Amino acid sequence: MKEFILGLEGLNCASCASKIEKLTNEIDGVDNATIDFVTKRLRVNIVEEDRLKGIIEEIKNIVKRLEPDVKVVEEGHDHQYSHDHDHGDIGRKGIIKIIISGILFVIPWLLKLDGIPRLTIYLAAYIIIGMExxxxxxxxxxxxxPFDENFLMTVATLGAFAIGEYPEGVAVMLFYQVGEFFQGLAVNHSRKSISSLVDIRPDYANLEKNEEITVVNPQDVHIGDYIIVKPGEKIPLDGVVVQGKSSVDTSNITGESVPRTINTGDMVLSGFVNREGLLKVEVKKEFQDSTVSKILDLVENASSKKAPTENFITKFARYYTPVVVFTALAIGLIPPLFLGHDISDWAYRAFVFLVISCPCALVISIPLGFFGGIGGASKAGVLIKGGNYLEGLNEVDTIVFDKTGTITKGTFKVTGVDSYGETTTEEIVELAALGESYSNHPIGKSIVEAYGKEIDKTRVSNYREIAGKGIEAEIDSNKVLIGNKKLFEDNNIRVEEKESIGTIVYVGKNGAHIGTIVVSDELKENVIKDIKNIKSEEIKNTIMLSGDKKETAIKVGELVGIDKVYGDLLPQDKVKIFEKILKETKGKVAFVGDGVNDAPVLARADIGIAMGALGSDAAIEASDIVIMTDEIGKIAIGMKIAKNTKRIVTQNIVFALGVKLIVLVLGAFGVATMWEAVFADVGVSIIAILNSIRALKIQ
Known part of the structure; x- marks a missing residue:
């Protein structure tokens, strides 16, 4: 399976875009093709790579047949949004045509012309504005x-001339073109608004070689190269600061406006903006693998995963136009032929139907709404991989959280030390640090860190790790045990039990329990408030899964306001429990984890949300939504954006169909004229498109 992308420069007809997608899918060898009307890109998956050139030629022929002015451009992996002027818009030449036609349109009315002179001027106005x-x-x-807006407008306006309604024939074509002009402006305005939201691609990099600085394309910089980032410049590639200190604006990537201080040795990501000092950065990732490229790729390709509403509108549009056209045919022919009614009156009613029969308002505004929502979410640091996931957030009623790295920081610290007998707390920490000096476990490392002194490993002998229990070793010829209650029970040693939300580490020496260390994984800041905000978004159940001791997990859950907690879970247990939750839940279930250890559960969830995944390839791959910071509060923001987008899309559907239906009924009864019909077509489209722009608003 191979995928390629074609740019369709100048594509402004939503109906034509839909036809191009449909015909491309019918090409032999094409597995799937999706067109994004917003970014004007056609994404095609083909079965056999050797058919690539032939398929591209077939697509170019389809586009040339349907939209001769559209230019097909083959795109590589790295591309940019097109900000060029489209030929689909009415340019200066089109505006001149509108003005001349408009002047000719009012002359017969001003001069009160009649007969041949009146027809001649109206015909001239019609040819000027409508010939194209x-x-x-x-x-x-x-x-x-046949069923496109050009054909329908042509039949309707020529029909108006045929029944002697010359002014309306010209007026419909004239106002249709004016409407198309404003529609083009509205679409381009929307495209530019969305583009500017994700316009984080750096334009250049200052490459340092042999003590000389050269301005180059970021794609020409490689791993191990050194780049200089001056104050006010975007950091073009991911890397490590090797010289300099500064403050950086991370809002392009994380959605956070608070500046972050950067020192030598710190990792910086492409898309950050250097605010103050001069930085020298060693590049750690190629441009195509950099954070900014991954974000752009996610946002730009999100439209290939269409929301159910988008798919419904696409199918609806295919049937809507033919149904309305054949209804118009029936209205125009049946009453005059079978009931003896006036043919010109019923033909006029049929022409009103034809003008309204293009579903452009829906075909354009619905994808714009979803793309705007995805763009707005990305600006807030929430990457949503498709319209289907954005819409799916509205149906989530249960959220399952992993504990470590999601509810807690995942950084362990010694928060308490108890000693018994003559041993001091300092001696307890020293003994435990010596015993843990060979361990790679985060809890062991936190004890070594708490000791804070250089460790003489020669004092440690016969070191042995006992899985799931702790460590046994000889320190200064004394038998030392460091671990949980089970380890001490195995050695018939009674312990002074301690209750805590942290992990309890018991320390024993020569058959006696001499001390206890409490190691706590700190709660994330504002986590209690964030859980409350998430629940306020109509979430019925919150559940936490943890590998920690059940009692510890329950205490953490109670502290932050989680409804149900499962503890003592191994990775495979998490999947089993999650499967059970899926079966018992009516709505959609979202899982929130760190994206690396939780990949199996993230993949199984209706919506997988990866936390704190800045620069993490595994998280971006496994999840459907990526939170670019460690804050679970961003989930509530994402859900608000999803609801706002859904509300706007629903408004557009109800408004567009409502107005069209009203005018269709009025037209059938001879009340509505072609003027109302033009409004129901292009007027409604413009209003719906402008309404879609509101989806860009970040909550």
Whole structure:
């Protein structure tokens, strides 16, 4: 299976975009093709790579047949949004045509002309404003694609001339073109608004070689190279600061406006903006693997995973136009032929139907709404991989959290030391640090860190790790045990039990329990408030899964406000418990984890959310939504954006279909004129498109 992307420069007709997608999917050898009307990109998956050139040629022929002005461009992996002017828009030439046609349109009315002179001027106005549409309609008709807006406008306006309604024939074509002009402006405004939200791609890099600085394309910089980042510049590639100190703005990536202080040895990511000092950075990732590239790739490709609403509208549009056209045909022919009614009156009603029969308002505004929501979420540091996941967030009623790295920081610290008998707390920590000096476990490392002195490992002998229990070793010829209650029970040593939300580490020496160390994984800041905010987004159940001791996990859950807690879980246990939760839950279930250890559960969830995944390839791969910081509060923001997007999309559907239905009914009864019909077509489209822009708003 191979995927390639084609840019469709100048594509402004939503109906044509839908047809291009449909015909591309029908090409032999194409597995799947999706078109993104917002970014004007066609993504195609093919079965056999050797058919690549032939398939591209077939697609180019399809595009040329349907939209001759659209230019097909083959894209590589790295691409940028096109900010060029589209030929699909009405440019200066089109505006001149509108003005001349408009002047000719009012002359017969001002001069009160009649007969041949009146017809001649209206015909001239019609040819000037409508010839391009008529020619396109004829081409599409011969190409076997009759049901497009060009053909429908041509039939409706020529029909108006045929029944003597010259002013309305010209007016419909004139106002249609004016509407198309404003529609083009609205679409481009939306595209630019969305593009600017994710316009984080660095334009250049200052490459340092042989003490000389050269300005180069970031794609020409490689791992191990050194780059200089001046104040005010974007950091172009991921790397480590080897010289300099500064403050960086991370809002492009994380959505956080609070500056972050950067020192020598710190990791910096592409897309950060250097605010103050001069930084020298050693590059650690190629440009195509950098954080900024991954984010852009996710956001730009999100449209290939369409929301159920988008898929419904696409299918609806395929049937809507033919149904309305054949209804118009029935209205225009049945009453005059079978009931003896006036043919011109019923033909006029049919032409009103034809003008309304293009579903552009829905086909354009719905994808714009979802893309705007995804763009707005990315600006807030929430990467959503597709419209399906954005819409799916509205249906989540249960959220399952992993504990470590999600509810807690995942950084262990010694928070308490008790000693018994003559041994001091300092001696307890020293003994435990010596015993843990060979361990790679985070708890052991935290004890060594708490000791804070250089460790003489020659004092330790016969070191042995006992899985799931602790460590046994000889220190200064004394038998030392460091571990949990089970380890001491195995050695018939009674312990002074201690209750804590942290991990309890018992320390024994020569058959006696001499001290206890409490190691705690700190709660994340604002986690209690964040859980409350998440619950306020109509979440019925919150559940926490943890590998920690059940009693410890329950205490943490009670402290932060989690409804149900499971503890003492191994990785495979988490999957089993999660499967059970999925079966018992009616709505969608989201899982929130760190994206690395939790990959199996993330993949199994209806919606997998990876936390604190800044720069983590595993997290981005396994999850459906990526939170670019460690804050679970961002989940509530993502859910608010999802609800706002859904509300806007629903408004557009109800408004567009409602207005069209009202005008169709009025048209059928002879009340609505072509003026109302034009509003129901292009007017509604413009309003719906402008409404979609509101989805960009970050909650």
């Amino acid at each position: 549409i008529i020619i396109r309609a004829i081409k599409n008709l011969f190409a076997g694609q």
